[in-house]
Amino acid sequence: MRHVIVGASAAGLNAARTLESLDPQGEITILSAEEVFPYSKMSLPYLLSNKVKKRDYLFLPHPSKAKLLLGQRVVNIDVERKKVETAQNKTFSYDKLLIATGAEPYVPDMELEGSPLVLTVRNLSDMDKLKDKLNKSDVKRVILSGAGLVNSEIADALAELNIPGTFVIRSSRMLSQIVDEEGSEIIAERAIESGMELITGESITKVQEEGDHVNVFLSSGKVIQGSCVVVGKGVKPSIDFLEKTPIKCDTGILVNEYMETSVKDVYAAGDVTESIDLISDEYEIHALWPVAMEQARIAATNMAGYSWKYPKEVSRNIVNLFGEVVFTGGISKEDAYDVYKEKEGRSYHKILVRDGKLVGFIFVGGVLNPGVYLAAMKNQWDISHLLNEAIKGALSYSMFKAPTREVVNI
Amino acid sequence: MKVLMLDQAKCTGCRACEYACSFEHTGKFNPLDSRIKVNEFWEDLTFVPSVCLQCERAYCEEVCPTSALTKNPETGVVELNKEKCIGCKQCIVACPWGSIKLDHTGKEVIKCDNCGGDPACIKVCYPGALSYEEVEDITNVKVQETATRLKEIAKDLVKGGA
Numbered sequence: 291m292r293h294v295i296v297g298a299s300a301a302g303l304n305a306a307r308t309l310e311s312l313d314p315q316g317e318i319t320i321l322s323a324e325e326v327f328p329y330s331k332m333s334l335p336y337l338l339s340n341k342v343k344k345r346d347y348l349f350l351p352h353p354s355k356a357k358l359l360l361g362q363r364v365v366n367i368d369v370e371r372k373k374v375e376t377a378q379n380k381t382f383s384y385d386k387l388l389i390a391t392g393a394e395p396y397v398p399d400m401e402l403e404g405s406p407l408v409l410t411v412r413n414l415s416d417m418d419k420l421k422d423k424l425n426k427s428d429v430k431r432v433i434l435s436g437a438g439l440v441n442s443e444i445a446d447a448l449a450e451l452n453i454p455g456t457f458v459i460r461s462s463r464m465l466s467q468i469v470d471e472e473g474s475e476i477i478a479e480r481a482i483e484s485g486m487e488l489i490t491g492e493s494i495t496k497v498q499e500e501g502d503h504v505n506v507f508l509s510s511g512k513v514i515q516g517s518c519v520v521v522g523k524g525v526k527p528s529i530d531f532l533e534k535t536p537i538k539c540d541t542g543i544l545v546n547e548y549m550e551t552s553v554k555d556v557y558a559a560g561d562v563t564e565s566i567d568l569i570s571d572e573y574e575i576h577a578l579w580p581v582a583m584e585q586a587r588i589a590a591t592n593m594a595g596y597s598w599k600y601p602k603e604v605s606r607n608i609v610n611l612f613g614e615v616v617f618t619g620g621i622s623k624e625d626a627y628d629v630y631k632e633k634e635g636r637s638y639h640k641i642l643v644r645d646g647k648l649v650g651f652i653f654v655g656g657v658l659n660p661g662v663y664l665a666a667m668k669n670q671w672d673i674s675h676l677l678n679e680a681i682k683g684a685l686s687y688s689m690f691k692a693p694t695r696e697v698v699n700i
Numbered sequence: 701m702k703v704l705m706l707d708q709a710k711c712t713g714c715r716a717c718e719y720a721c722s723f724e725h726t727g728k729f730n731p732l733d734s735r736i737k738v739n740e741f742w743e744d745l746t747f748v749p750s751v752c753l754q755c756e757r758a759y760c761e762e763v764c765p766t767s768a769l770t771k772n773p774e775t776g777v778v779e780l781n782k783e784k785c786i787g788c789k790q791c792i793v794a795c796p797w798g799s800i801k802l803d804h805t806g807k808e809v810i811k812c813d814n815c816g817g818d819p820a821c822i823k824v825c826y827p828g829a830l831s832y833e834e835v836e837d838i839t840n841v842k843v844q845e846t847a848t849r850l851k852e853i854a855k856d857l858v859k860g861g862a
Contacts, residue, residue, distance in 0.1 A: 304762065330765035330766060333766055333786055333788070341786040341787060342766060343784070347768075347786075348766065350767070351767055579765060580790055580794055583762050606793060608789045608790065608793050609788075610787060610807075655806060658801065659792070659798030659801055660789070660792050660793045661792055661796055661798050662796070662797075662798045664796070665796035686739055686798055687750065687796065687797045
């Protein structure tokens, strides 16, 4: 069996690893558009803060048997002849194909896109550019357009380095996609204490280079200075090369419960896909590292001839921000179904329960076993008798697996 | 290869293992820093110790972005390399059993390492709920135990039928 994998990040490499063990006779080829050896994109903010102690640690484990080809950008897929074409004029035939091209930063303002003064955080080279700007610029402050997850992580890294930052936020608060107002407030307080500045209800209209720094014009007419602008407004799946193919896409590639696309023998996994969310029961993009890993494992298992169903995913995030662990999942930002909240000083807990089952949560500090919360939500275990433990952040796995005497005795 | 063996039926809930584990790893007696946890079910008066299962293909290992978690093929232990760890906590979310977790500060990642081959928890487990045994031996014991239980059931069935 010839397996071709397009993309060599989390999903692509984990799929290769799975195929290597399930189809040892198979021929596996991984095509990477980047010239550098595959690295962990998730760790990039940690590279900035020097938590990645050596650059080498960033590189992902080398597949043992799969052939990895760098600098091969796929431009088209001929699904009739089962061939992949690259910009480097090469074609690769496949029996089973996996698309794991990931996503790229979304820069909503066309004027800012492509400007050398405006950076995004996606590739290793982006981090090098940012470090370079910080070193060269006479103004240290970094302007962060958007206060989503990535920019919040960048701000956290800047705080570690004692570099000030300014968030320019179109909405009224930080992390508005995953945290509610009460949670946002605590995180913002911590951000401000860590040297960040928040400008809400504004957007950037123009960026102008001046000497070694940039002047940033805001919609209100205000002008602020910084070393550079980092845009963190989410990501969009990298699907441009699929235009001429019949592979069904919305924002991302739509996959079924076997991680197969609308075209037979063509699978997709990771940030490039849209799959059914367990809580909303609708197609959603879960652009998350662990989801990419799991989707890849399941897609690869099916490529190897098995038929594994993909358990519907839930969105979740765990992130270190300004000295506190922020953990969210499901429909966290909303106040829907049965809402339980507990706020004590700087810690904030919220759980959302639907028919006795967990459908969302926010923990700003104080959760002991985050994995159990995720397991409880993914498996929709009944927590109606454990609400007290759940809101305290104290759920543990065996609470759900209480041994009855029958089990002990048999 | 030796593994930590738990016998829930023997656990009295004394939690000495938690203190021993914490002391071995941190020099302090804080159950929150223990890698092993005794879950208490007071209504059933039942106690269940739980500890890392050292999975064959571990979720935590798979998801670690810097390969700080790796399975040692010789000892079977999924080891955490602190030097490589960036503290992103993806591993603790990935583990459905909560066996890789945060310490009392809520910031450091900790997991069972079998104390490098000499587990502290088993030394204080007087009821014998915890032991450290060769995998082969455990298999034999389990086969025998199961057979014994089934024998009792078979006997009951015969009596019931008679």
